[in-house]
Amino acid sequence: MIQNSILICDEQDASLGSYFKTCLDYAEALIDTKDIIKKECISSQYCDATFLDIALFPKHKEKTLFVIMTHGTINCFLKNASIPFIEDTINCECINGGLVYSIACSTGEVFGSKIVEKNGSFYGYNKPVEVLPQYQKISRECDMWGLHGLVAKNLSLEEAKKEAQEKYSYYIDRTKMLDAARLRKARDSIVIHGNTNHSFF
Amino acid sequence: MSQKPEIIVIDDNTNIYDPLIIELGIVYEEKNIKLFQDSLKGLDYILANLSKKMIVILDIKFTNPKDRGDIILEAIRKQNKLIPVIIWSAEETQDFFKSLINNHALYFVEQTDNTEEILKRVEGAIHYLNVDVATAIETWLDEQDNKEQILSISNGKEYSTNDLISEIRKQSEEGRKIEKEILELTIDLLFRKKESI
Numbered sequence: 001m002i003q004n005s006i007l008i009c010d011e012q013d014a015s016l017g018s019y020f021k022t023c024l025d026y027a028e029a030l031i032d033t034k035d036i037i038k039k040e041c042i043s044s045q046y047c048d049a050t051f052l053d054i055a056l057f058p059k060h061k062e063k064t065l066f067v068i069m070t071h072g073t074i075n076c077f078l079k080n081a082s083i084p085f086i087e088d089t090i091n092c093e094c095i096n097g098g099l100v101y102s103i104a105c106s107t108g109e110v111f112g113s114k115i116v117e118k119n120g121s122f123y124g125y126n127k128p129v130e131v132l133p134q135y136q137k138i139s140r141e142c143d144m145w146g147l148h149g150l151v152a153k154n155l156s157l158e159e160a161k162k163e164a165q166e167k168y169s170y171y172i173d174r175t176k177m178l179d180a181a182r183l184r185k186a187r188d189s190i191v192i193h194g195n196t197n198h199s200f201f
Numbered sequence: 202m203s204q205k206p207e208i209i210v211i212d213d214n215t216n217i218y219d220p221l222i223i224e225l226g227i228v229y230e231e232k233n234i235k236l237f238q239d240s241l242k243g244l245d246y247i248l249a250n251l252s253k254k255m256i257v258i259l260d261i262k263f264t265n266p267k268d269r270g271d272i273i274l275e276a277i278r279k280q281n282k283l284i285p286v287i288i289w290s291a292e293e294t295q296d297f298f299k300s301l302i303n304n305h306a307l308y309f310v311e312q313t314d315n316t317e318e319i320l321k322r323v324e325g326a327i328h329y330l331n332v333d334v335a336t337a338i339e340t341w342l343d344e345q346d347n348k349e350q351i352l353s354i355s356n357g358k359e360y361s362t363n364d365l366i367s368e369i370r371k372q373s374e375e376g377r378k379i380e381k382e383i384l385e386l387t388i389d390l391l392f393r394k395k396e397s398i
Binding site: 182184 | 341354359379383393
């Protein structure tokens with residue numbers, strides 16, 4: 001059972017900082033419903049590879065839930081959409097048996113599959129996805145619904161992915177064409193890696 | 202399509218009494234037929250009315266070589282890759298055809314073709330307008346009330362409705378991305394048996 005979490009949020013990102021912050025608030029509230037999960041929040045200032053690798057990650061010894069609310073590419077997480085601060089993998093024993101939950105673009109394509117080599121698991125997207133400018137609440141709910149399933153309902157990754165996709169389909173059928181197209185793309189980009197059939201909490 | 206498109210004829214050897222113009226007026230209504238003997242004026246009209254549904258019938262040879270139809274086609278395509286253009290000409294050089302193909306001329310009709318043949322091509326161009334996904338998206342965007350509203354944030358860039366209309370017309374990377382996403386949405390809705398959203 002995971003009893004530790006690190007929440008990383010680039011709230012100062014120029015285009016989506018405030019959106020990432022709302023996702024952080026959601027994630028924090030969710031984790032707070034489980035008293036036994038310890039929580040450490042990392043803000044933009046500390047989205048730095050050296051800080052994380054040398055000062056932060058070594059402090060955490062037990063298996064950990066990472067919730068990462070930043071931009072990303074296929075192999076890394078980005079601060080301000082440009083500076084990699086977690087690249088290739090997470091160099092920390094706490095990833096062993098742990099889980100990375102990502103709302104970043106594309107990280108599911110390479111990063112997510114590589115984390116399995118460290119006995120970690122992953123939930124995220126394997127393509128670029130977009131926040132709906134007019135309906136950010138819908139985007140947030142869809143982005144975070146997988147985490148809701150994992151933490152609040154103790155679902156496996158497989159089950160959480162299915163529920164998240166159903167949530168997306170619900171809104172696809174109720175939004176305007178362009179927004180529906182974006183949601184459809186995000187829904188079909190959700191990927192999971194690692195321990196997909198057992199719950200974590 | 203609920204209304205007929207405009208047919209823009211650009212040819213310095215055609216006048217309003219030409220059988221083609223008369224026939225087009227009967228089939229598509231006179232008010233929708235615009236004839237320009239000056240190719241630059243025809244181009245100006247097209248660029249000033251990009252939001253209208255239109256088909257262009259374009260001659261290639263004009264008195265001033267700088268106003269040649271293939272140059273006019275290229276100028277149209279810089280702003281809009283969606284307007285169907287029917288080339289009406291007798292020119293046959295390889296370079297000429299290369300330019301037409303690369304600038305997506307829809308049909309080529311010879312000056313010696315009869316009116317019936319040309320009308321068939323116009324009908325084909327209208328069908329193309331009716332089924333083309335990019336044109337459908339362009340129409341939908343054009344119907345939105347607030348053209349300055351941000352509809353998309355992609356790669357850190359914000360796109361208003363007007364921006365997206367321009368991207369669709371230019372068939373830019375962003376425009377083609379939207380088209381692909383809409384097609385994928387349509388397939389998803391069909392598979393999930395959703396008739397409307």
